[in-house]
Amino acid sequence: MADLTADGVGNDTGAPVGMPAVRPDLVALTGYHSPQIDVEVRLNTNESPLPPPDAWLQAFQSELAHLDFNRYPDREAVALREALAESHGVDLSQIFCANGSNEVLQSLMLAYGGPGRTVALFEPTYTLHGQIARTTGTTVAAGRRTDDFRLDPDEVGRVLDAHQPVITFLCSPNNPTGRADPPEMIESVVARAPGLVVVDEAYGQFAPSSALDILRGASAGAARTVVVRTFSKTWSMAGARLGYLVATPEVVEACELVALPYHLDAAKQLAGRLALDYVSEMETRVAMLTEERGRIAAALAGLPVETWPSEANFILFRPIKRSARQVWTDLLDKSVLVRDCSEWPGVTGCLRVTVGLPGENDRFLEALNESLR
Ligand code: PMP
Numbered sequence: 001m002a003d004l005t006a007d008g009v010g011n012d013t014g015a016p017v018g019m020p021a022v023r024p025d026l027v028a029l030t031g032y033h034s035p036q037i038d039v040e041v042r043l044n045t046n047e048s049p050l051p052p053p054d055a056w057l058q059a060f061q062s063e064l065a066h067l068d069f070n071r072y073p074d075r076e077a078v079a080l081r082e083a084l085a086e087s088h089g090v091d092l093s094q095i096f097c098a099n100g101s102n103e104v105l106q107s108l109m110l111a112y113g114g115p116g117r118t119v120a121l122f123e124p125t126y127t128l129h130g131q132i133a134r135t136t137g138t139t140v141a142a143g144r145r146t147d148d149f150r151l152d153p154d155e156v157g158r159v160l161d162a163h164q165p166v167i168t169f170l171c172s173p174n175n176p177t178g179r180a181d182p183p184e185m186i187e188s189v190v191a192r193a194p195g196l197v198v199v200d201e202a203y204g205q206f207a208p209s210s211a212l213d214i215l216r217g218a219s220a221g222a223a224r225t226v227v228v229r230t231f232s233k234t235w236s237m238a239g240a241r242l243g244y245l246v247a248t249p250e251v252v253e254a255c256e257l258v259a260l261p262y263h264l265d266a267a268k269q270l271a272g273r274l275a276l277d278y279v280s281e282m283e284t285r286v287a288m289l290t291e292e293r294g295r296i297a298a299a300l301a302g303l304p305v306e307t308w309p310s311e312a313n314f315i316l317f318r319p320i321k322r323s324a325r326q327v328w329t330d331l332l333d334k335s336v337l338v339r340d341c342s343e344w345p346g347v348t349g350c351l352r353v354t355v356g357l358p359g360e361n362d363r364f365l366e367a368l369n370e371s372l373r
Contacts, residue, residue, distance in 0.1 A: 029134055040335040041363045043354040046175070046203070046314050048236035048289075050357070053281040059274050064267060073266035080269045083276045084244055088212060093249040096256065097264055097272070101202055101230035101243030106132050108198060108226070108245070110258035112166050113138030120165035120193075122151055124177060124346030126200060129169045141165055145346065149177040149308060151185050160193055168193040171200040173207050176341050176352045178310025180207040187214055190221035196251065198226045203312035205234040205286050215246060223248040233313060234286055235275050242272045289313045293355045299365050304372055316341070318350045322372060327351060330371035336364050 141163035199211035226247040232238040324342035339352040
């Protein structure tokens, strides 16, 4: 690591004179990025394989023509938040939107985390919870899930008691494992946690239950429950970068304190608001993907791989007798890209495949069969 002068300017990096050194606590962070390789079958980032409905595109294009692009957008994104609030049966003051749910998570950590504060999470889970915490100078207390990726109440209690986190992160269905936590388990974490419990429901539309029920309920923990959702997966709008949280108005106000003015552009606000008119089309896509997920799971059951039940649009599997990296490369040779999680905490030797269109899933299964034969 570079030596720092008193003002943080590096002096032994070989960088041009006067070039500041990057914050020393960031140097160890490697980032979390799936390679964007040009392939025929892209099953690595849990997007929807289908575009949004044609009717949405037509409505979007025609309203786009009337946007005042010379003016700043509605800073409070009222129309979009109203539509989201209505769809979840909550008040507009309970919705905060940002550029993807990653930015929602970052806003939460800017508002509630920071130096001297701790967040808790249970690995294996979504890597960005820890990564964003670290970039905001927040300490991470990482507990473990059980060997089959469930939450263990004793471990949860141990971590919460020892670290008194300002935020406890859950992810249900959990990425990369696919498991959804049962509602009673989430309720018990909320009852026990000292601060906010943020439930990341990026894949929530695939799950049988939602922590929105806790948040809308009358329990003592309802006001400390935060649900984070995204338009990137089931809504087929990863390119738009739109996510949001549902929470008590105090949490929304806290996130607004750290959001930059006009951070949500007008086109994105429009895209999200119009998407909510096409719930049934979205549900049709979820049903198709759920069926395909079952087909992939059945095929994996006959192969030399370890797998776990998934309630999301992806499946985690661990090849037996052949290394994950080798299988990943074999698949890539057949122009099929899956996610290599083999070095992530708690899922050593695993790969994750996103459920695609039937033809894409066939290509994946054929290539996998060949690799493992
Ligand atoms: N949460 C989880 C659990 C995810 O898997 C992802 C996407 N990989 C995100 C949040 C971030 O999604 P986005 O920023 O596209 O909304």
